[in-house]
Amino acid sequence: EVQLVESGGGLVQPGRSLRLSCAASGFTFDDYAMHWVRQAPGKGLEWVSGITWNSGYTGYADSVKGRFTISRDNAKNSLYLQMNSLRVEDMALYYCAKDMGRNLVRGVIEYWGQGTLVTVSS
Amino acid sequence: DIQMTQSPSSLSASVGDTVTITCRASQSINAYLNWYQQKPGKAPKLLIYATSSLQSGAPSRFSGSGSGTDFTLTISSLQPEDFATYYCQQSYSIPLLTFGPGTKVDIK
Numbered sequence: 383e384v385q386l387v388e389s390g391g392g393l394v395q396p397g398r399s400l401r402l403s404c405a406a407s408g409f410t411f412d413d414y415a416m417h418w419v420r421q422a423p424g425k426g427l428e429w430v431s432g433i434t435w436n437s438g439y440t441g442y443a444d445s446v447k448g449r450f451t452i453s454r455d456n457a458k459n460s461l462y463l464q465m466n467s468l469r470v471e472d473m474a475l476y477y478c479a480k481d482m483g484r485n486l487v488r489g490v491i492e493y494w495g496q497g498t499l500v501t502v503s504s
Numbered sequence: 505d506i507q508m509t510q511s512p513s514s515l516s517a518s519v520g521d522t523v524t525i526t527c528r529a530s531q532s533i534n535a536y537l538n539w540y541q542q543k544p545g546k547a548p549k550l551l552i553y554a555t556s557s558l559q560s561g562a563p564s565r566f567s568g569s570g571s572g573t574d575f576t577l578t579i580s581s582l583q584p585e586d587f588a589t590y591y592c593q594q595s596y597s598i599p600l601l602t603f604g605p606g607t608k609v610d611i612k
Contacts, residue, residue: 415599426606427548427591432599441599444505477547489595490538494547
């Protein structure tokens with residue numbers, strides 16, 4: 383059974399940093415691209431960032447480019463999102479998500495975690 | 505960047521109805537269009553990928569069609585568990601993905 387368990391969310395002041403983690407299990411982690419998707423309270427889904435299976439390519443939404451960094455540790459079956467210079471508008475539930483493509487990015491999100499909540503407030 | 509729109513933004517329907525949701529891309533995305541269902545307080549679930557391929561475990565009353573810029577999700581014989589919000593998402597410009605704003609389906 384595929385499991386994605388996010389952690390690291392919490393309350394942070396504007397301008398500060400936070401690092402999210404996602405522990406993956408139930409599949410061969412280093413075969414698949416991974417993504418972070420967020421959802422602000424009462425709003426829709428917004429793709430944040432994605433990374434290929436071997437970290438060879440990363441992509442970011444314009445709204446977070448230059449502030450957020452995605453990374454992964456295949457030895458630890460873990461995905462990360464380093465979030466710097468946080469803004470009030472970054473407040474959301476952040477989902478870790480598994481791409482459907484094996485050894486390629488398909489951009490189809492096959493599995494989602496339950497999310498970790500990031501609150502940005504002074 | 506590719507923008508996605510959905511219509512309607514919400515609709516009310518009865519159990520047994522056939523429901524159609526439309527998704528439009530700002531440029532051609534071929535068949536790289538996926539649909540997700542999200543219930544309140546839950547993570548989204550993949551329903552349909554590549555326009556018309558039904559995800560394993562998704563009920564056959566869900567179907568998708570379209571190509572280029574215009575796509576539809578059809579729910580035949582709406583069931584109580586289908587009341588949810590539905591999102592389309594393009595996977596043409598990978599790894600940069602874009603979701604539509606969502607369509608909320610509720611009970612009439």
